[in-house]
Amino acid sequence: MASANVAWKFAGGEFSINISTDSVLVAKDVCKTVTTLGEVARDVCKTAGDVARDVCITAVSLSALYLGYKLVRPLIETAVTRGLGDERDDQEVRGIRPGSLHVLLHCFTDERFLEVLADYESGRMKERLQEEFSQIGIKVEGLKVEIENMVEVNETKEAINKRSHINKDLCEDVKNIVIDDVESDLEINKQTKKEEKMKKNVSELASKQKALEKMLNMHGEDHFDTALSYFNIGNTQYEMKDYKSALESHQHALQIRLKLFGEDHSDTALSYWSLGRMQHEMKDYKSALESSQHALQIRLKLFGEDHSDTARSYHSIGVAQYEMKDYKSALESDQYALRIRLNLFGKNHSDMHCCKLSQHCSNTIWNERLQVSVGI
Numbered sequence: 318m319a320s321a322n323v324a325w326k327f328a329g330g331e332f333s334i335n336i337s338t339d340s341v342l343v344a345k346d347v348c349k350t351v352t353t354l355g356e357v358a359r360d361v362c363k364t365a366g367d368v369a370r371d372v373c374i375t376a377v378s379l380s381a382l383y384l385g386y387k388l389v390r391p392l393i394e395t396a397v398t399r400g401l402g403d404e405r406d407d408q409e410v411r412g413i414r415p416g417s418l419h420v421l422l423h424c425f426t427d428e429r430f431l432e433v434l435a436d437y438e439s440g441r442m443k444e445r446l447q448e449e450f451s452q453i454g455i456k457v458e459g460l461k462v463e464i465e466n467m468v469e470v471n472e473t474k475e476a477i478n479k480r481s482h483i484n485k486d487l488c489e490d491v492k493n494i495v496i497d498d499v500e501s502d503l504e505i506n507k508q509t510k511k512e513e514k515m516k517k518n519v520s521e522l523a524s525k526q527k528a529l530e531k532m533l534n535m536h537g538e539d540h541f542d543t544a545l546s547y548f549n550i551g552n553t554q555y556e557m558k559d560y561k562s563a564l565e566s567h568q569h570a571l572q573i574r575l576k577l578f579g580e581d582h583s584d585t586a587l588s589y590w591s592l593g594r595m596q597h598e599m600k601d602y603k604s605a606l607e608s609s610q611h612a613l614q615i616r617l618k619l620f621g622e623d624h625s626d627t628a629r630s631y632h633s634i635g636v637a638q639y640e641m642k643d644y645k646s647a648l649e650s651d652q653y654a655l656r657i658r659l660n661l662f663g664k665n666h667s668d669m670h671c672c673k674l675s676q677h678c679s680n681t682i683w684n685e686r687l688q689v690s691v692g693i
Contacts, residue, residue, distance in 0.1 A: 329424045330473030332433060333466040336397065336418040336446065337380070342456040380418045382455070392453045393418075400446035402433065419465075427477045434474060437464060515557065522553045544573035544584070551591065555598075564595040586615035586626070593633055597640070606637035628657035 383393050398410045401422055407429040410422055424430040436442040443462045450457050464470055529546035536543055551566030571588035578585055593608035613630035620627055635650030 329426055330430045330470065330477070331466065332422040332424070332437075332464055332470060334401070334420040334422060334437075335461075335463045335465050336420060337461045337463075338457040338459055342458075383418055389455075392455070393450075396449035396453050396455070397446065400449040401442065402429075402436075405429070408433070427480065430473065431477060434470065437462070518553055518557045522550065522557070525550045525553055539573055539576055541574070541577055541584070544570045544577070544588075547573070548588065548591070551595070555595065558598075560595050560598045564592065564599065567591045567595055581615055581618055583615075583619060583626075586612045586619070586630075589615070590626075590630060590633060593637070597633075597637060600640075602637050602640045606634060606641065609633040609637055623657055623660055625658070625661060628654045628661070631657070 383390055394410075397418070397420055398404060401410060401420070402408060404410075407426045408422060408424045410420060422433065424433060433442070436445075443460060446462060447457065447460055450460075525546065529543070529550060532540065532543040532546045547566050547570035551563045551570065554560075554563035554566060567588060571585070571592060574582065574585045574588055589608050590612035593605045593612065596602075596605035596608060609630055613627065613634060616624065616627045616630055631650050631654035635647045635654065638644075638647035638650060
């Protein structure tokens with residue numbers, strides 16, 4: 318009988334295997350090696366009766382050989398053990414009894430149980446047993462291998478399949494729970510960071526507003542430090558996505574800088590550019606374009622073409638033109654920005670990605686529009 322045992326409490330199962338033969342021939346060499354006593358070997362051959370030139374024992378069946386010849390018994394047990402998968406941690410051959418030859422195979426895992434059953438159903442178990450008997454010099458004819466407890470085996474197989482589905486569903490549920498937990502944790506973490514950033518911005522805004530009050534008390538409106546305070550407050554309000562307040566703060570800064578420095582000053586250009594950013598966020602693309610163009614004209618006068626601030630202004634203009642669906646102009650503006658940045662930084666600078674992406678978008682849409690207009 319072969320039995321399959323369990324990996325945990327209810328895993329695995331048992332096989333009761335019946336191995337039978339029509340006849341068995343045992344080679345001379347086996348008779349010589351099963352014992353060191355030549356007398357016993359001769360007695361074995363004599364008792365067997367029908368002695369051929371190359372055969373020491375002829376038995377009616379494998380079970381008769383197993384029962385009648387104690388010296389051959391260990392060889393048969395070894396061959397059976399190997400034929401059923403050899404000694405393994407996940408199974409045990411618990412007993413071989415005469416009759417036909419009854420073998421109890423006990424498997425310790427569901428996986429091993431199904432492997433043994435598959436070997437039996439495919440005929441591989443029979444082939445291996447035939448091979449193992451042949452290896453020890455026992456030739457069997459009409460070998461038959463049958464699982465006697467097939468009803469029990471099929472019930473165990475069905476139970477394993479049910480366990481497998483339950484485990485699969487359980488694993489899927491656990492996986493989904495883990496994913497949900499991770500996503501939840503990420504969302505909580507994201508929300509926490511957002512709240513922390515907001516608290517930080519609120520604190521910074523309060524600090525900058527106090528600094529502005531101090532500047533106003535010390536210098537009044539028309540001072541470059543006062544303009545800088547308005548500018549810094551506008552940037553914090555931008556981070557807080559309070560674009561309307563940010564726009565007002567940058568307008569204050571711009572008016573002061575125009576009074577102090579006039580048009581042709583880098584701080585004035587920066588204020589125009591920052592205004593354009595706020596107007597863009599508020600979807601006032603026309604005003605954003607005008608502010609960015611102001612900034613560009615000043616920067617061209619001050620820095621010329623080959624300057625990072627000039628490139629930034631071209632890019633901002635391109636973004637506004639893109640939003641206004643003037644894709645041809647947007648493409649030209651981004652090409653200017655890209656050309657300047659390539660001259661200044663080369664291909665592997667972080668600013669290159671933005672320029673190339675904007676240029677690609679504008680170029681793609683412009684080409685599509687062109688194809689439509691010419692009827693392609």
